[in-house]
Amino acid sequence: MIQPRTVPGTLELLPREQLAFQKMIDTIRAGYERFGFMPIETPVFELSEVLLTKSGGETEKQLYFAQSTGALEQVEAARARGEAAKNPELALRFDLTVPLARYVAQYENQLAFPFRRYQIQRVYRGERNQKGRYREFYQCDIDVVGKDTLPLMYDAEMPAVISEVFRALDFGPFTIRINNRKLLNGLLRGGGIDSPEKRAAALREIDKLEKIGEAKVTEALQGPEVGMSAAAVGRLLEFLKLGRASDAVAQLEKLPETDELFRTGVTELKSVLEAIAALGVPSGTVELDLSIARGLDYYTGTIYETVLNNFPGIGSVCSGGRYDDLAGHYTKSKLPGVGLSIGLTRLFFQLREAQLLKPVDHPTAAYVTLTEPELAADARAIATELRRSGLNVELAAEPQKLPKQLKYADRVGIRFAVIYTHHERERGCVALKDLRANTQRDVQRSELAQAIRSAPTG
RNA sequence: GCGGCCAUAGCUCAACUGGCAGAGCACAGGACUGUGACUCCUGGGGUUACCGGUUCAAGCCCGGUUGGUCGCCCCA
Incomplete structure (x- = not known):
């Protein structure tokens, strides 16, 4: 025999959990569509x-x-x-952004810009196994791609969508951290870090600040890969701390830093934060954090990272940013974009781990039992009547002992059992048993659907 | 690609200093004569991951292999 098992780094669910997962997808989809985004899929x-x-x-x-x-x-x-x-x-594919770039370049002349799309599919990464990390996982991407230009307003819309979606998912407090690459890049450039590679290395180290602490980051920034002076590192760390202040933007504006990129970053950040507030995003949901840097080097402006307040250890469950030129490898057109992606598999894993998943009602309302062969036609007719009335109904395929059928219905999670044996036939009614409440009563067959539908929940 | 830890029933785990391989859950049957879940009783279940070594004796000690897991790098 072959040991049945799944490949590590894949997530496979039992039906009841799958239902909860499906519901999360539905919520995310509805949220994305609420903001006027259209779905696409691309090949695996x-x-x-x-x-x-x-x-x-x-x-x-x-x-x-x-x-x-x-x-x-x-x-x-x-x-x-x-x-x-x-x-x-x-x-x-290892993400949905690269396929999006290819897609937009390929269908450029058939798309309306700004192109607003969402995409909920699985992606694949060959990684060492680790907690909360998957080799196959869902990304729920939402992006806007412009032609030649893309208004800064969209940088504010993205977190507004996500904040709405997370609120609807209803799993507790979260924070969308926001920053602008231009600040750090400008600061590093102004501080004499000329090569893009060194700046990228510096960003990666800064990104780890929360995780590994100031001392280790200082050490790395002074190391061979970046080579900053002790004084420069000191100024940088002071700067990063500004992000926590409530008047951070005002303080940024007052800084003497003259680097042009840096000043642009401050202006952008200010108007994005203002627009986010104007869109009605609750204050505290989106938070300026100058230390988030994002590893991926194609981000050029606004960047986002989302953490669950109660579970910082799992890392980011939704991140993204602005890129000046999405599809430069596939077309001569300049296609700037901004987007965010929910790492749904990781999010689900963490919620389940923390037992925050809300139990989802079984979609099947009733199980129609069958105990006596001569009543098979009646059972089938009852099931059909219930289905035509709009209820989800499962029907016993063949006569079996009642305990067995009730046990099955209970095990599967169906709330109501419809019982029709010769006892009921003699009484001229149908028995409706509520397996959750452990109550049972006789109802007229014509009133069965209504009885199930109007049952009090809980 | 690099490092730490782990591997015993279908699942979660016990087993003293090396001395007869165990419990809970799950599953099956019964207590319950038209009724699941709850309670009680009974039962089936094992090459202790694999290969080798030490020993009178190995689940336990030693070496190797395979697999898992948690970190690093990177990232949702």
């Missing part, structure tokens, strides 16, 4: 050359390549001839 696999455009070594390391048997044979034949092995032609 793409041509490797499409995915590898963002090729910073890490991507290739985490990519799952896919290959048909025929292609595999060709590769092995080539290797046998001593030729260099090439990457397989196909690979599984």
Whole structure:
């Protein structure tokens, strides 16, 4: 026998949990559509050359390549001839942003801009197993892509959508942290860190501030990868602390820093924060945090990261940002965008871990039992009547002992059992048993649907 | 790619210093004569991950293999 098991880093659910998961997806979808976004789906696999455009070594390391048997044979034949092995032609997408870029570039002349799309699908990353990290997981992306330009207003709309969605999901307090890459990049550039690679390395270290502490970040920033002076690091850390202040923006405006990029960042951040408030996002939900940096290097302006207040350990469950040029690898057009993505699998995992998942009622309202062969036609007719009245109903396929059927219905989680045996037939009624409340009563067959529908919940 | 920890019944875990492999849950049957869940009783279930070593004796000690898990890198 083969041991039945799933690959580590995948999430598989029992039906009742799946129902809760499905409901979360529905809530997210409804929230996205409330703001006027349209759905798209893209294939799970793409041509490797499409995915590898963002090729910073890490991507290739985490990519799952896919290959048909025929292609595999060709590769092995080539290797046998001593030729260099090439990457397989196909690979599984590791996020939904790159496929979006490809999609927008491909259908550019058929899309209306700004293009507002949402996409809820699975993505794949070849990673070492770790708590709350998956190799296959759902991303629920929402993005706006503009042609040539994209108003800053959208940078405010994104967190407004997410805040609304998280509020609707109703799992407790969360914080959308917001920052602008231009601030840190401008500051680093003004501080003499000229190479983009060094700035990227610096951003990654700054991003870890909360996790590993000031001392270690200081050490890393002075290390060979970045090479900042002790004084520069000191000024930087002072700056980062501003983010916590309530008048942070006013303080940023007063800073003597003259770097042009930095000043633009301050202006952008200010108007985005103002617009977010104007959109009615409750204060405290979105919080300026100058230390969030985001590892991905294609972000150029506003960046977001969302944490569950009660579970900071799990990391970000929703993040994203603004990118000046989304699809530069696929088209000559300039397509700036801004977007956010909910890591639904991780979010679900954490909520389940914390026992915050609300039990979802079984979608089936009633189970119609069948105990005596000669009453089979009646049972089937009853089930059909209930279904035509709009109720979800499961019907026993063949006569079986009543305890067995009640146990089954209870186990599955169906609340009502409809019992119709010769006893009921003699009394000229149908018995309706509430398995949750452990009550039972006789009702007229014609009133059965109404009796189920009007049952008090709880 | 690098490091720590772990592996015993379907699941969660016990088993003293090396001395007969156990409990709860789950499952099956019964107590309950048209009625699930709750309660009580009974029962089936094991190559202690795999390979080797030490020992009178190994679930326990030693070496290896495989798998899992938690971190680092990176990230939802």
